Amino acid sequence: MIDLAITVHLLALTDDTGLAQHARHHFVDRSHGYCLDDNARAVTVMCRLAHLRTLSATEQHALTAYAAFLDHSFDRQTRHFRNFMTYDRRWLDEEAAEDACARAVHALCVMIAMPPQEWMRVWGRDLLEAVLPRLHELASPRSWSLVLTGLDILLRNSSPWREAEQLREQLAHELLQRWRDAVQPAWPWFEDGLAYDNGRLAEAAITAGTVLGMADLRGAGLSALQALWDWQYDGQVFHPVGTHNFGRRHQLPCRFDQQPIEAHAMVDGCLAAASSGADTALWRERADIAMAWFFGRNDLGRALVEPEKGLCHDGLHEDRMNANAGAESTLAYIGAFLSMASLERQR
Numbered sequence: 351m352i353d354l355a356i357t358v359h360l361l362a363l364t365d366d367t368g369l370a371q372h373a374r375h376h377f378v379d380r381s382h383g384y385c386l387d388d389n390a391r392a393v394t395v396m397c398r399l400a401h402l403r404t405l406s407a408t409e410q411h412a413l414t415a416y417a418a419f420l421d422h423s424f425d426r427q428t429r430h431f432r433n434f435m436t437y438d439r440r441w442l443d444e445e446a447a448e449d450a451c452a453r454a455v456h457a458l459c460v461m462i463a464m465p466p467q468e469w470m471r472v473w474g475r476d477l478l479e480a481v482l483p484r485l486h487e488l489a490s491p492r493s494w495s496l497v498l499t500g501l502d503i504l505l506r507n508s509s510p511w512r513e514a515e516q517l518r519e520q521l522a523h524e525l526l527q528r529w530r531d532a533v534q535p536a537w538p539w540f541e542d543g544l545a546y547d548n549g550r551l552a553e554a555a556i557t558a559g560t561v562l563g564m565a566d567l568r569g570a571g572l573s574a575l576q577a578l579w580d581w582q583y584d585g586q587v588f589h590p591v592g593t594h595n596f597g598r599r600h601q602l603p604c605r606f607d608q609q610p611i612e613a614h615a616m617v618d619g620c621l622a623a624a625s626s627g628a629d630t631a632l633w634r635e636r637a638d639i640a641m642a643w644f645f646g647r648n649d650l651g652r653a654l655v656e657p658e659k660g661l662c663h664d665g666l667h668e669d670r671m672n673a674n675a676g677a678e679s680t681l682a683y684i685g686a687f688l689s690m691a692s693l694e695r696q697r
Contacts, residue, residue, distance in 0.1 A: 459500030549615030
């Protein structure tokens with residue numbers, strides 16, 4: 351049984367509008383308002399949690415608020431999502447970046463596949479049908495990957511859906527082509543540099559390649575994941591790609607600042623490799639190592655997580671742990687925790 355404490359901090363960051371982006375220490379930082387990214391992540395986490403245990407009434411209310419935020423963020427005339435909203439409920443943009451849109455689509459796929467209540471499946475499918483025609487225009491590997499992993503969950507757990515299947519095949523081929531365009535002997539990766547949520551690209555390639563029987567794509571994913579692991583593990587501790595690395599061409603990862611989203615992506619990437627039948631025991635062990643980063647097996651020997659509050663701090667600087675505990679970090683911890691819990695349930 352997963353303890354109710356897992357969502358305590360998440361609920362503290364939630365109101366009737368949705369999930370607030372940031373925290374100052376452990377309380378809501380209202381100056382930053384809300385964003386589609388985090389509310390989409392929260393939908394995904396709550397649906398996955400509901401798949402493992404019954405949601406409390408408070409958790410169910412929070413999930414409804416997150417879903418309502420996604421619904422309100424979508425402009426049905428332009429078929430665009432919006433991302434950033436102020437604390438007094440004013441939209442700051444007319445169109446969300448591709449990655450935020452893709453994360454919303456991923457959340458809709460999860461809700462359709464494993465809805466806590468049947469009306470959520472109906473609502474999720476209606477919204478996904480509205481946005482689906484625009485998804486063929488996505489241009490970034492990270493957005494392809496988020497949509498691909500969402501579609502995999504959807505198509506494994508619902509009735510056949512021709513348009514979704516066609517989109518998955520298109521994005522899988524585009525991801526493979528991006529690998530062929532970018533890969534070099536000394537740089538086995540999908541892009542010229544490393545950025546955030548890196549493990550998602552390898553996870554998507556492994557999963558889609560396995561399901562679609564695209565051996566080249568599966569092989570690319572495994573090669574990329576192995577390289578990412580080698581870059582992030584020194585034989586003692588896992589050290590996620592630091593934010594100082596962003597934008598550096600063909601450069602090995604900077605050590606800091608380390609963020610929870612990277613550890614979560616690596617946990618899920620390793621579990622995808624294990625599920626594909628590639629050295630199952632080895633990749634499960636590596637998922638354990640990446641998960642241990644949250645609990646103090648890291649460069650500073652500091653636990654980022656306070657399990658009794660379901661809280662995760664925002665990362666590691668070179669000389670200290672970030673004192674804040676915002677939505678993205680807390681959701682990364684909960685998401686990684688649920689991935690490991692699902693693994694244990696399968697054993």
